[in-house]
Amino acid sequence: MSRDRIIQVERDILGKNERLAGDNRARFRADGVLAFNLVSSPGAGKTSLLVRAVVELKDSFPIGVIEGDQQTSNDAERIRATGVPAIQVNTGKGCHLDAAMVGAAYDRLPHLNGGVLFIENVGNLVCPAGFDLGEACKIVVFSTAEGEDKPLKYPDMFAASSLMLINKIDLLPVLSFDLARTIEFARRVNPQIEVLTVSARTGEGFAAFYAWIRKQSEKMKPVDMATAG
């Protein structure tokens, strides 16, 4: 088959996704919901991080979670055990969530008005970079066990993300991981990326993460007012 035909099909798929992501974004805005798209390699600790965050934030505002995995509902079950509603999406052969899946899952969540929606994408540092889900921004979770050069080797994901959460910093003493170098590499592909270090196991750094979320929430409000005005 011709290369042109493949490119055209890719354009069609992405074009359709863009339209549906726009619909999601409009719904989130109308509901006053701040949506984050969490992306990472498999095993970087997205779910452990979310379990801690939802437990510590759930009394402050409504929270919902959409969990993406090829198979299993393990992650949604871990979230639900905290009392926070979670919808599992299984992508089967698929390597990323798309806007249609997120829109359908959002329909099944209770109203989150004025709250936060965490979307945990399939663990994959490549494909989810190209698929807008309608989120306010992407958060790339990166583990100290992964090696410093990943931002250079998988630049699209780091370029597409607003925040890099470096997780598992409790392992730093036993790893030869150069934190400053990792941050330098991430800024080389995305000079604007914000960086926070956390440990989902010990809770270190989470206060700064919550402050960052509140800052995003404040950013959202003037935009809404401007739109309304």
Add this chain to the structure above:
Amino acid sequence: MSRDRIIQVERDILGKNERLAGDNRARFRADGVLAFNLVSSPGAGKTSLLVRAVVELKDSFPIGVIEGDQQTSNDAERIRATGVPAIQVNTGKGCHLDAAMVGAAYDRLPHLNGGVLFIENVGNLVCPAGFDLGEACKIVVFSTAEGEDKPLKYPDMFAASSLMLINKIDLLPVLSFDLARTIEFARRVNPQIEVLTVSARTGEGFAAFYAWIRKQSEKMKPVDMATAG
């Protein structure tokens, strides 16, 4: 666009890849080259593992390496520093190597007759599962830092692999990682999968890995003789 059209395009892409993978397989067999396709999450330690293996094996038989990454030639440079030839393939937006890329890279390697070709795929536990490169078998590298349930959440990759190399076992004392449970989960999706534990940092377990490689090499010979007969 219609779902049918997408499925047809996927079939065309996979069909073309199958044909080229068959060509690669025939070439490897004719050259007496044993080819392994190493797959994993980003950061599981494939390159560190290969650096150690090629240093320790390069005096025993010819070795070549094909390195796949979205960007950078860091990994090929790390291999070349050992004196072993390596070709870097950059996939750009692509999330996996395909048979055409591997065939073209193989052309650029010196003759490996009677030796081993290691193909390090893009770090991605999803997409490389569906793309045959012409290898003798896939080896899935899995790090103790990734969490036990990955074989269930990304079953295609574990089902497609002949060997699971559990790397970073030197970190076991500081992690809450259940090795037996991980192996049980991997066998649930692939009862035939072989399992070895290694540490690319300390060298633990590598003797068993080399014995496994020699066993694959012996398996290949009778096949060649049968073909020749």
